[in-house]
Amino acid sequence: MDNPTSKRRTVPGTQSVARAAQLLRMVTSAGMEGMPVAELARRAELTRPTAHRLLAALRQEGLVDQDDGTGRWMPGPELYLMGAVAASRYDITGIARDIVRSLAVRTEESAFLSVRRGDETVCLMREEGSFPIRSFVLSEGVRFPLGVASAGLAILAFLPPHDVDAYLERHPELAEDWGTSHGETRLRARLRDTHERGYAVNPGLIVEGSWGLGAAVFTREGHPQWALSLTGVQFRFGPDRLPELGRTLLAHAHQLTTRIAATR
Secondary structure, X not given: OOOOOOOOOOOXXXXXXXXXXXXXXXXXXXXXXXXXXXXXXXXXXXXXXHHHHHHHHHHHOXXXXXXXXXXXXXXXXXXXHHHHHHHHHHOOHHHHHHHXXXXXXXXXXXXXXXXXXXXXXXXXXXXXXXXXXXXXXXXXXXXXXXXXXXXXXXXXXXXXXXXXXXXXXXOXXXXXXXXXXXXXXXXXXXXXXXXXXXXXXXXXXXXXXXEEEEEEEEOOOOOEEEEEEEEEEHHHHOOOOHHHHHHHHHHHHHHHHHHHHHHO
16 A cells, blocks of 8 residues: 555655655654665655665765664654654643543553644554554554544544645545545545544544544644544444443543643
């Protein structure tokens, strides 16, 4: 399956920057395991020489590094310094950790915190629930386009309608990359349901049998910038339990929204 950012349109004249940024996102999403240049080139739809040239330039700036033994590319030391500076403005994991943990304890399912980054969500935190059968669709650093996983569906549902229209216009490839259930008509129907219900439901649309719930978390100004979500196996999300899970999820999302407004 293609990387969700592979077909993003770029402003004319910024193609090299966009390609380098795309490779940087892929490298960071691979974490400490890294990723070989051939895989990076394939996912970014670049030739191997072009991918290697861009990676070498990023390495020179300290943004990526290459393991001498495996040849895999991984995050560089400069990213740590940049991240430490940016965290003071953008990172809410410190004030969210106990809420995510409480969500996992209360529901016994895996709980997550994700953040919106442009047209994607990025998972920032995972807390395991006590139920022994788990879904591993989501983990720290994993990215999905808005409207695909439950976190991104919740965020997209609470954006202004003109922003939703613009997003769908920018990404006509969603159905091709993620299946026909992500075509515009069906996606808009799920967005309406999410807005009415208050939380998103992903009934195994990414991995069969793996369900997810997502609830938006808002900035002080009322913008959906983060999301809390739950994932688990299908029989744990049946109609007898789903409303209870939804209420618990919404209560925790509201608690985090309130805390953000009070501290930022």
